[in-house]
Amino acid sequence: MHGPDEPVVVVGAGVSGLTTAICLAEAGRRVGVWTAEPPGRTTSAVAGALWGPSFQEPMAKTMAWTEVSLQEFTALAADSDTGVRLAPAVVVGALPAGGEMPPQARMIPDLRPCTDDELPPGFDHGFHSRMPLMDMPRYLDYLERRLTAAGGAVEQRRVRTLAEAAETAPVVVNCSGLGARELAGDTAVHPVFGQHVIMTNPGLDELLLELSIQPEWVSYFPHRDRVVCGGIRLPDRWDTTPDLELTDRIVARCRRVQPRLRDAAVIEVITGLRPERPAVRVEAERIGSGWCVHNYGHGGSGVSLSWGCAREAAELAGVSATR
Numbered sequence: 001m002h003g004p005d006e007p008v009v010v011v012g013a014g015v016s017g018l019t020t021a022i023c024l025a026e027a028g029r030r031v032g033v034w035t036a037e038p039p040g041r042t043t044s045a046v047a048g049a050l051w052g053p054s055f056q057e058p059m060a061k062t063m064a065w066t067e068v069s070l071q072e073f074t075a076l077a078a079d080s081d082t083g084v085r086l087a088p089a090v091v092v093g094a095l096p097a098g099g100e101m102p103p104q105a106r107m108i109p110d111l112r113p114c115t116d117d118e119l120p121p122g123f124d125h126g127f128h129s130r131m132p133l134m135d136m137p138r139y140l141d142y143l144e145r146r147l148t149a150a151g152g153a154v155e156q157r158r159v160r161t162l163a164e165a166a167e168t169a170p171v172v173v174n175c176s177g178l179g180a181r182e183l184a185g186d187t188a189v190h191p192v193f194g195q196h197v198i199m200t201n202p203g204l205d206e207l208l209l210e211l212s213i214q215p216e217w218v219s220y221f222p223h224r225d226r227v228v229c230g231g232i233r234l235p236d237r238w239d240t241t242p243d244l245e246l247t248d249r250i251v252a253r254c255r256r257v258q259p260r261l262r263d264a265a266v267i268e269v270i271t272g273l274r275p276e277r278p279a280v281r282v283e284a285e286r287i288g289s290g291w292c293v294h295n296y297g298h299g300g301s302g303v304s305l306s307w308g309c310a311r312e313a314a315e316l317a318g319v320s321a322t323r
Helices: 013-023 059-077 135-147 160-166 176-183 244-257 298-319
Strands: 007-009 031-035 084-093 127-132 151-154 173-174 190-199 205-211 216-222 228-234 267-278 280-288 290-296
Touching: 007 013, 007 127, 007 160, 013 031, 013 135, 013 173, 013 290, 013 298, 059 084, 059 127, 059 298, 084 216, 084 280, 127 267, 135 151, 160 173, 160 280, 160 290, 173 298, 176 290, 190 244, 190 298, 216 244, 228 244, 267 298, 280 298
Parallel strands: 007 031, 007 173, 031 151, 084 205, 173 290
Antiparallel strands: 084 127, 190 228, 190 267, 205 216, 216 228, 280 290
């Protein structure tokens, strides 16, 4: 039987890894985060990144995880140093014009139909709300500071196998995202290519998100010094080279729906691979004489699910430690 004072290794320093490590460290566990790349160079660093409803399996759990995350982000938004704010939001696209909202959407704060003057060009209905929006470079810095303050540490170290981590700690938490294909032998995890165009902010405060099942849609997320513009979803593309044609289409869509972006300059183009899976995996299994708690497969909902999944993964790690 392992004791709760023994160390835990968290593999991965994206938003899922850091959040899970914080939950463990603040509960009194000795936590080390092993990562091939520092937090600022993970997939999480190039996320939008907006809290929003998740429609992934397992549906009942993802709804609960999303709600936990909303509570956490709402509290964090009271502190400007976290990089989190409650932003005015317009959501358009594949929404019920007059029908009943799905249960996932009913948890969105301050949700109401848009008035005609709140709708962007090309859309005849939408909803207005206030949603947690994360400035990811600042938010990841905050998470790392909070982890350090709780006694945890991030170590840049490439993990070849989960068994390697298990030699150091009796409980390993696998937050490796797309890396779980190799580390956990899970071929159900696959990449979904995403690309954002970063533009100067002409003074925008309100974000726009189009809900769509198409591979391309319009979205922009304003932060204090820049606007993150999207969006693109290309399954099973491993190449992360920015696509100039995609950049042109993203810029054109955003400028069409938001005229104030027409004079905004392009700062940079960023890309990443979202770790998609048919169902999010948060569960514990034996690994040698110890335990591995998996927390991966969040797709494009990594931020939205982060605190809920982290709380459950930390609880599983605590239970495993006493078995």
